[in-house]
Amino acid sequence: MKKITVYTTNTCGYCKMVKKWLDSKGVKYNVINLDDHPEKQKEIYEKSGALTVPVTLIEKEDKTEEVVIGFNLSRLASVV
Amino acid sequence: MSNKTVVMYGATWCSYCRALKKKLDSIGISYQYKDVDDPGIRAEMNAKTENNQTIPVLFVGTDYWINPGQEILDAQFSNNYTDEDEQKGEKTLHDVIMIGAGPTSLAAAVYTSREDIETLIFEKGVIGGLAAITDKIDNYPGFEEGIEGLQLAEKLQKQAERFGAKIELGEVQSLKKEGDYINLQTTSGEMTAKSILIGTGSEWKKINIPGEKEFYGRGVHNCATCDGPFYRDKKLVVVGGGNSSAQEALFLTKFAKHIDILIRKDKWRASDVLIREIKDNDKITVHFNTTADEIIGGEVDGMTKVTKVIGTKNDKKIDFITDGIFVFIGLRPVTEYLKGSGVKVDDKGFVITDKKLKTNIEGIFCAGDVRSGATMQIASAVGEGASAALSIREYLGALK
Ligand SMILES: Cc1cc2nc3c(=O)[nH]c(=O)nc-3n(C[C@H](O)[C@H](O)[C@H](O)COP(=O)(O)OP(=O)(O)OC[C@H]3O[C@@H](n4cnc5c(N)ncnc54)[C@H](O)[C@@H]3O)c2cc1C
Numbered sequence: 001m002k003k004i005t006v007y008t009t010n011t012c013g014y015c016k017m018v019k020k021w022l023d024s025k026g027v028k029y030n031v032i033n034l035d036d037h038p039e040k041q042k043e044i045y046e047k048s049g050a051l052t053v054p055v056t057l058i059e060k061e062d063k064t065e066e067v068v069i070g071f072n073l074s075r076l077a078s079v080v
Numbered sequence: 081m082s083n084k085t086v087v088m089y090g091a092t093w094c095s096y097c098r099a100l101k102k103k104l105d106s107i108g109i110s111y112q113y114k115d116v117d118d119p120g121i122r123a124e125m126n127a128k129t130e131n132n133q134t135i136p137v138l139f140v141g142t143d144y145w146i147n148p149g150q151e152i153l154d155a156q157f158s159n160n161y162t163d164e165d166e167q168k169g170e171k172t173l174h175d176v177i178m179i180g181a182g183p184t185s186l187a188a189a190v191y192t193s194r195e196d197i198e199t200l201i202f203e204k205g206v207i208g209g210l211a212a213i214t215d216k217i218d219n220y221p222g223f224e225e226g227i228e229g230l231q232l233a234e235k236l237q238k239q240a241e242r243f244g245a246k247i248e249l250g251e252v253q254s255l256k257k258e259g260d261y262i263n264l265q266t267t268s269g270e271m272t273a274k275s276i277l278i279g280t281g282s283e284w285k286k287i288n289i290p291g292e293k294e295f296y297g298r299g300v301h302n303c304a305t306c307d308g309p310f311y312r313d314k315k316l317v318v319v320g321g322g323n324s325s326a327q328e329a330l331f332l333t334k335f336a337k338h339i340d341i342l343i344r345k346d347k348w349r350a351s352d353v354l355i356r357e358i359k360d361n362d363k364i365t366v367h368f369n370t371t372a373d374e375i376i377g378g379e380v381d382g383m384t385k386v387t388k389v390i391g392t393k394n395d396k397k398i399d400f401i402t403d404g405i406f407v408f409i410g411l412r413p414v415t416e417y418l419k420g421s422g423v424k425v426d427d428k429g430f431v432i433t434d435k436k437l438k439t440n441i442e443g444i445f446c447a448g449d450v451r452s453g454a455t456m457q458i459a460s461a462v463g464e465g466a467s468a469a470l471s472i473r474e475y476l477g478a479l480k
Binding site for chain 2: 009010011012013014015016017020021024034035038041042045049050051052053054069071073074
């Protein structure tokens with residue numbers, strides 16, 4: 001099973017779209033909200049090299065990771 | 081669904097009934113339609129529904145729902161949906177395709193779908209457009225306390241969907257009128273429509289200075305509601321002297337400990353209310369006659385980050401020590417996908433229309449921020465959306 005984590009903030013519209021899209025595909029995921037967990041900022045940076053949300057982290061069965069920055073439909077569709 | 085009988089009670093003058101009927105037809109199940117304008121039928125419905133006075137009512141066996149939503153239809157009839165139906169759906173000719181699900185198209189869709197005009201909206205970003213990524217909207221009539229952008233977006237979406245409008249998450253890449261219809265290339269494949277509404281709004285201009293590309297998303301940003309929380313107790317630079325810049329800077333003070341606003345001109349181009357709020361906010365310093373010329377960054381705590389913005393103030397070089405820069409120097413219309421379509425735009429790239437919001441190509445309409453002469457407000461965007469919908473109805477009526 002792939003493990004999916006979405007990094008978000010309370011006010012971010014694109015984050016909502018990523019979650020909506022994952023919901024529409026029936027995919028389960030964890031959410032890390034930076035407004036509640038500011039200490040996770042460093043983690044986002046380490047995974048994505050960026051300071052922006054949404055960031056979606058897909059950990060595959062073979063332990064490799066894919067990172068999608070922003071609400072990028074075609075990238076999400078190809079890795080989820 | 082098992083073999084329970086399906087009965088719908090409705091009336092011809094009731095738009096919810098027409099929408100429900102259309103949905104049932106598209107699912108392809110057999111059902112009996114009963115018109116409550118017949119007093120006998122109305123009495124029958126009242127008797128079976130504990131004297132309910134609202135239509136439509138849908139019965140599946142002995143269970144019933146008043147104006148059932150999509151979830152109920154899905155739960156009752158999902159076995160009737162086949163791949164073939166879905167494929168057939170994709171190939172059909174659409175009455176109207178709206179490009180961009182901002183306030184313009186969502187408002188237009190309320191009107192078209194409520195009038196039984198089959199409506200498909202394409203959205204490549206956030207449903208609700210720029211309004212959805214705005215923190216708070218204070219001047220949209222009907223919300224006396226103001227409303228969060230994301231919340232307004234959700235309301236607009238639900239209202240459009242209630243009457244049957246569909247939203248497809250995808251991008252329209254090009255379009256061309258051929259014969260009576262318009263063909264579109266999209267990320268969801270090729271589509272054909274009888275009419276089009278261009279409602280693609282605008283997006284932020286880039287500032288085009290050294291460092292912008294290199295640090296984009298790691299210190300250079302355009303979306304305060306998305307990336308603001310990364311700057312808790314940090315210093316920020318905001319560039320731009322318009323309403324949006326003022327509004328976004330005020331939002332960013334929720335997080336940042338200090339903000340320098342750089343404005344190229346010698347005064348604001350923002351509303352007095354916002355200027356006053358900025359003046360009263362002791363976290364903000366405004367610099368007029370000031371440009372941002374270069375963004376500098378480097379490794380800080382193991383992360384590549386912005387460390388300063390080099391600017392020019394009153395013709396003298398000046399350094400702004402900062403943790404990030406938000407750029408709000410104006411918006412440009414989104415029309416790249418119209419290349420090759422023949423739709424006329426003005427010298428700034430905004431789509432030209434007549435008073436009825438028709439472009440130079442029959443069947444292609446345009447409204448909202450992307451239209452030449454638009455006033456760039458949500459209230460006017462939804463107003464134009466409604467007007468465009470009425471023009472579209474007129475056009476489709478004549479086409480039949
Ligand atoms: C920071 C900021 C604050 C604002 N505050 C206010 C305010 O307080 N009050 C107010 O009235 N107005 C405000 N506005 C203005 C308001 O947001 C706009 O006037 C309004 O959103 C315009 O609506 P629209 O539907 O025309 O365009 P948009 O909202 O821009 O929506 C267009 C949509 O089209 C989509 N799109 C573009 N190209 C394609 C394509 N090829 N395929 C599919 N989809 C596409 C985009 O992703 C976008 O979602 C603000 C704007 C900004 C930037």
